[in-house]
Amino acid sequence: MRPLAFVVVAVTFTAVAAAQTRSNPPLPPVQPIGAWTPVPELPGMGRPVDTAAVALRRRTVAARIGRGVVLVPAAHERDIERDYVQDNDFRQTNTFFYLTELETQDAWLLIVAGSDAAGTVLFLPPRTPAQERWTGLRLGPDSAAARLSGIARVLPSDSLDRILSAVGRPAGPLYVPLDVTTREESRLKELVFGGRDVRNLRPLVDSMRLVKDADEIARMRKAVDISAAGHVAAMQAARPGMWEYEIEAVVEAAFRRHGADRLGYPSIVGSGPNSTTLHYDVSRRQTRDGDLVVVDAGAEWGQYTADVTRTFPVNGKFTPRQKAIYDLVLATQQTAFDSTRPGATMAQLDRVAREYMRAHSGTLCGGQPCDAYFIHRLGHWLGMDVHDVGDYGTPLKPGMVLTLEPGIYLAAEGLGVRIEDDVLVTPAGAEWLSAKAPKTTAEIERLMRR
Ligand code: GLY
Ligand code: MN
Ligand code: MN
Secondary structure, three states: OHHHHHHHHHHHHHHHHHHHHHHOOOOOOOOOOOOOOOOOOOOOOOOOOOHHHHHHHHHHHHHHHOOEEEEEEOOOOOOOOOOOOOOOOOOOOHHHHHHHOOOOOOOEEEEEEOOOHHHEEEEEOOOOHHHHHHHOOOOOOOHHHHHHHOOOEEEEOOOHHHHHHHHOOOOOOEEEOOOOOHHHHHHHHHHHHOOOOEEEOHHHHHHHHHEOOHHHHHHHHHHHHHHHHHHHHHHHHOOOOOEHHHHHHHHHHHHHHOOOOEEOOOOEEEEHHHHHOOOOOOOOOEOOOOOEEEEEEOEEEOOEEOOEEEEEEOOOOOOHHHHHHHHHHHHHHHHHHHOOOOOOOHHHHHHHHHHHHHHOOOOOOOOOOHHHHOOOOOOOEOOOOOOOOOOOOOOOOOOEEEEEOOEEEEHHHOEEEEOEEEEEEOOOOEEEOOOOOOOOHHHHHHHHHO
């Protein structure tokens, strides 16, 4: 995938103009801000923007680069003929969303560092009433967009030339989000930017995304709460003989019923032997009495995702053996949580967890200590991406969100247990975000009895 990545970026830059002429010839005349009929409500335009939060993020970007220009394209609508569209046909790019919270397609954000708010420009495609018969109302370059986005200067993005002429000859580098390696980056600069000083915006924005602000944490709490409701629903519905896909349907129906925008990642519902396959996601087996079921499923809400795993007996009652393995995983997770505090690192938490599991394995996993069967890392950053961006060497700080997800996978026995929770780092330590999903064997059995 990597070698193609730079082509995608290059295409982004050239395709905007092409797509505009291809899909809406002829272009409507450019409307100045405020010229469109005011639209009091903009259904389908996404949720309210926390304008103060996004303005602070943009100011931070400008301050960190000091001098230069930032140019960020929004995502394009996906194409139902060419893409595998599985849910909404549009999801904003995370970088654009982080800096605007707008769920609008084919937009561009320009930030001129070193200037005040007037140095930020939002470019939006002109509204086309004929297209809106298909799409519903769209945000256009008008005063409603300025009000909703908190960006005072909103201009039409009717051509790439207009955007690039607004960029002008920047004093300083041009920062764009590039999903490419350094080697590809230099090639890209030659190909697309004619050797200008073009730099990748991603490392800066990605590092900012590590520490979540209040608005992001509120979004994550919502995504996690919805996810917990899905796990509760799965436990309540599970019966021996159900197909994995039926359990998956229960989880995902609950997500949508509670307002999830989409799944954060493909749901994993692995029963019996499938509980030992880490990312088993086809859900085609019929459960049997005595199976454990690993359900790893997270809802996305407001661009942020949860990542929660629960393991339960499909018949509602853990066997003594299942309970013993389960309780070791649970205690390992608790030990990692107890060490989660500002200043700790992911590597330290991982070590603490493995050492605990090893020291408390006894003969539970046969000739080897159980950590030999804990075959993935303890956790990862969580945010707009399920495996969120950011340097894994960064010591924890308040506002960071991570998963703690130890597991033991005994393939020979068809017995897998993973317990995964989402954890917010606080000044004093850490907070379980996903505590609403029952977790002890007693809690799970009690819920499943009802
Ligand atoms: N759901 C994917 C993971 O836990 O990393
Ligand atoms: Mn995870
Ligand atoms: Mn997971």
